[in-house]
Amino acid sequence: MNQSAKSLFLAMFLVFSLAYGATGYAKIQKAIAENAITTSSPDSSGDPLSGLASGQFNQIAETVSALALSDPDRAKSIVSALQTNALYQDSRHGLYLEKENGYADIRSGQKISLTDDGLKPVRINNKVRLALVTSTALFGLSSPNAATRLQSADTLYSHAIPAFTPKISAALAQEKDQKVKLAFEKAQAAAFLSETPLATGDNARLKAIAILKKSGGLDAHNILCRIAASSLESQSVKQSAKKAVSSIEFRLGFWDLLQNAFYGLSYGSVLLLAATGLAITFGIMGVINMAHGELIMIGAYVTYLVQQSIHTVFPALDPFALVVAVPVAFLACGALGVLIERGLIRFLYGRPLETLLATWGLSLILQQAIRSLFGATNIEITTPYWLAGSFMLGGIEITLNRLVIFLFAFAVLGALMMTLRRTSIGLEMRAVTQNRRMSALMGVRTPRVDALAFGLGSGIAGLAGVAATQIDNISPNLGQNYIIDSFMAVVFGGVGNLWGTFAGAMTLGMGDKVLEPSIGAVSAKIAILVLVIVYIQRHPRGMFPLRGRGVES
Amino acid sequence: MSSRLSTPAKRPFSSAVVMAVAVFLLSVTLAGASLLPENSLFHVSPFVMTLAGKYLAYAMLALSVDLVWGFAGILTLGHAAFFALGGYAMGMYLMREIGTRSAYGNPNLPDFMIFLSWDHLPFYWWGSQHLVWVALLVLAVPAILAGIFGWLAFRSRVSGVYLSIITQALTYALMLAFFQNGLGFGGNNGLTDFKDILGADLHASSTRAVLLIVTGIFLAAALLISRWIVSGRFGNLLLAVRDAESRTRFLGYRPEQIKLVIWVFSAMIAGIGGALYVTQVGIINPSEFSPSNSIESVIWVSVGGRGTLVGSVIGAILVNFGKTVFTTWLPDFWLYSLGAMFILTTLFLPNGIMGLGHHLRKKSEEVTPEIIEPEESEHDR
Numbered sequence: 009m010n011q012s013a014k015s016l017f018l019a020m021f022l023v024f025s026l027a028y029g030a031t032g033y034a035k036i037q038k039a040i041a042e043n044a045i046t047t048s049s050p051d052s053s054g055d056p057l058s059g060l061a062s063g064q065f066n067q068i069a070e071t072v073s074a075l076a077l078s079d080p081d082r083a084k085s086i087v088s089a090l091q092t093n094a095l096y097q098d099s100r101h102g103l104y105l106e107k108e109n110g111y112a113d114i115r116s117g118q119k120i121s122l123t124d125d126g127l128k129p130v131r132i133n134n135k136v137r138l139a140l141v142t143s144t145a146l147f148g149l150s151s152p153n154a155a156t157r158l159q160s161a162d163t164l165y166s167h168a169i170p171a172f173t174p175k176i177s178a179a180l181a182q183e184k185d186q187k188v189k190l191a192f193e194k195a196q197a198a199a200f201l202s203e204t205p206l207a208t209g210d211n212a213r214l215k216a217i218a219i220l221k222k223s224g225g226l227d228a229h230n231i232l233c234r235i236a237a238s239s240l241e242s243q244s245v246k247q248s249a250k251k252a253v254s255s256i257e258f259r260l261g262f263w264d265l266l267q268n269a270f271y272g273l274s275y276g277s278v279l280l281l282a283a284t285g286l287a288i289t290f291g292i293m294g295v296i297n298m299a300h301g302e303l304i305m306i307g308a309y310v311t312y313l314v315q316q317s318i319h320t321v322f323p324a325l326d327p328f329a330l331v332v333a334v335p336v337a338f339l340a341c342g343a344l345g346v347l348i349e350r351g352l353i354r355f356l357y358g359r360p361l362e363t364l365l366a367t368w369g370l371s372l373i374l375q376q377a378i379r380s381l382f383g384a385t386n387i388e389i390t391t392p393y394w395l396a397g398s399f400m401l402g403g404i405e406i407t408l409n410r411l412v413i414f415l416f417a418f419a420v421l422g423a424l425m426m427t428l429r430r431t432s433i434g435l436e437m438r439a440v441t442q443n444r445r446m447s448a449l450m451g452v453r454t455p456r457v458d459a460l461a462f463g464l465g466s467g468i469a470g471l472a473g474v475a476a477t478q479i480d481n482i483s484p485n486l487g488q489n490y491i492i493d494s495f496m497a498v499v500f501g502g503v504g505n506l507w508g509t510f511a512g513a514m515t516l517g518m519g520d521k522v523l524e525p526s527i528g529a530v531s532a533k534i535a536i537l538v539l540v541i542v543y544i545q546r547h548p549r550g551m552f553p554l555r556g557r558g559v560e561s
Numbered sequence: 562m563s564s565r566l567s568t569p570a571k572r573p574f575s576s577a578v579v580m581a582v583a584v585f586l587l588s589v590t591l592a593g594a595s596l597l598p599e600n601s602l603f604h605v606s607p608f609v610m611t612l613a614g615k616y617l618a619y620a621m622l623a624l625s626v627d628l629v630w631g632f633a634g635i636l637t638l639g640h641a642a643f644f645a646l647g648g649y650a651m652g653m654y655l656m657r658e659i660g661t662r663s664a665y666g667n668p669n670l671p672d673f674m675i676f677l678s679w680d681h682l683p684f685y686w687w688g689s690q691h692l693v694w695v696a697l698l699v700l701a702v703p704a705i706l707a708g709i710f711g712w713l714a715f716r717s718r719v720s721g722v723y724l725s726i727i728t729q730a731l732t733y734a735l736m737l738a739f740f741q742n743g744l745g746f747g748g749n750n751g752l753t754d755f756k757d758i759l760g761a762d763l764h765a766s767s768t769r770a771v772l773l774i775v776t777g778i779f780l781a782a783a784l785l786i787s788r789w790i791v792s793g794r795f796g797n798l799l800l801a802v803r804d805a806e807s808r809t810r811f812l813g814y815r816p817e818q819i820k821l822v823i824w825v826f827s828a829m830i831a832g833i834g835g836a837l838y839v840t841q842v843g844i845i846n847p848s849e850f851s852p853s854n855s856i857e858s859v860i861w862v863s864v865g866g867r868g869t870l871v872g873s874v875i876g877a878i879l880v881n882f883g884k885t886v887f888t889t890w891l892p893d894f895w896l897y898s899l900g901a902m903f904i905l906t907t908l909f910l911p912n913g914i915m916g917l918g919h920h921l922r923k924k925s926e927e928v929t930p931e932i933i934e935p936e937e938s939e940h941d942r
Contacts (some may be wrong), residue, residue: 076680153846296725365863369860371900544727
């Protein structure tokens, strides 16, 4: 279920509950009665098809549903014709199917030649569409394909129609596949509970409630809420429905929390990439690079350029442009970083506050340069097919691009740790971090280490830019959105400690997203900022402070 | 090390007095010239006058930044927050002055509250129809926020870039908060469409002239009080804290208290600047809280000369004049030149224009304190 479908369901649920609250049970009953499909024709003439030509959407929908029960074969052809706008009517309630060459009278099945004028297509609206979908699902119940049966059962579960109950029960009795059987049971229970309590016994209803309780989800919640509030239900049924509702609500809330935590994880991952670069330059050189956000932004624009140029030169490689962009962005931003260090920052060592100002100036220039080159509006980055899509893990939806970003961030962090621990340049960087003067005396060429460290940090910013293209809008202001959060992550975690940065970025990312649904995006951000401000005042050196001599300066 | 400390004994900052007089005279002259007939050669249009008033209000913000950055070594990246808070306080009064002339014509509630279908004023708007109460708010709100923030920060010895970053986070958080409609300050649009101040039409030339003079007087007064604060014993302590905080502490002083005093005082000056700004510009919205505004005010000080009081005023006026010129004629070029200004002044003009002047005439009467970073050993090369 994608985001929009989910919110659609939520909206439907809300609308439903509002409508329910406003109109009371009587109206619901009336609606159910109206929805209840009788096999007799809605038209007095006894022609089961006349409803289709009535021009009334309600009648069309009812006719379709009635036909699906009484005459599936004919209904199938009508449903598909309606779906493709291939059903026509004339002024005398004649109904015609569009064939390859000409039209066929729907009642007699005879081919007839007709002129186009005087015919108009039978129009459909959402209500009719729903009838089409449920009817198709009803046909699907007897499909030889298990996947189709499963899908049909799910459709009938989310759109419970009481009149379909016997058909679903019949299909359930014949079903062998365990998984499909379960889905049928759910659909049956949902349809069953949509009927009036008089038609069924309490015990059967309790059983149905138990099945819905087990299945969970918004649809079940929806149905059970109605049962729990109904005045026609017996006390025991209402009680058990109430219990089921609270159990489902708890589960939904739990999964929602996990879902948001997952979003937080991916946002935290980009933040982690952004903050790691910052932590390196800050940790090793004591330099705050305010242009770091702009390096992220440039990384994103490099991704865009790579994607564009691959698209023009080797369109076949399009899906892998993102993979190509990773090293390109790293090298481009790394080179830019070395340039910044050699051209600007090395003149300001020992003056951290001035560095802050100078790099801020640089960030303004870089922003404006990108704005002049690419325009101020968002640019389009296509998501390759292997990153589009998602799968369900329990009740949370794992989107592939977010998962890949998370893994990517981890891989980068791992590679960085290996570089710092296992290579000679890493050793030199750590040495300079701990004691610059001593390292210089031992023969470490500190200017070279500075330049490389700055390049490394900037390169990682470029990687953050590549990752950001998948979850954010790309505009010249991109860097501004990340810079404050990544600063927070660095100071929150403690400077010069990658694990601290990791903890800081993830805490910030998760906190942001987990708080977001309950108090709103902006308030969540404010709450996090205030928390971090207060936290830093209690722990001025972050969660994982460096210890030892020379730290206090 | 001893050479690093500026000579503290004689820092009369007599230039501050000169500047205070100059600012006052400038505002009076401009205001007077605006009242001349329109065909006169010396007539000053209301637009120019508003611009001048804006520059002077910005100069107060710059002065407040200079007090904490130039004298106490606290690089604030969030001072615009205090400026904007003062502005919002004044905006509340000006909103209430609109009265029944608003679109909805409610005598008590500003339009945006009616739009949110509120039926009464939130408690923090109480009394905002009185200028005296609002004037108190202009001073108190920034002071209280600065007091709490500074007390927490200085007490736990948050300093250097850490402090800079959390001041930035502070103003960012406030910006996000003020963008919300529910806070009761007009959300996105802020407070605007003002009509009167104390019954006088805000759009009339005469009102604007008076406002300009008032701004001039406040700036001059702020300069003089600041000069008095930094040139005495307290000024020496400030410099001691700036250049060698640990040593000052070992000598038995309490650096956090010294910093807190100047921090709160500076926030109040910024608040007054914001209040005067709003009366003349006619709008206050959450973008005034944006971190980039705060950082820009730091560059004014940097261009003018840090730790000189006068330099901040000169810097604020010059840079903003440049901004007006550039954004009118070469809008795309402004950010490039602002960026370049940041880089070039930090690289080549560490003491700003005042330092340049000092450099040129070596035997100056006045000793411009040299800005040297506090004791540190890690990054010496």
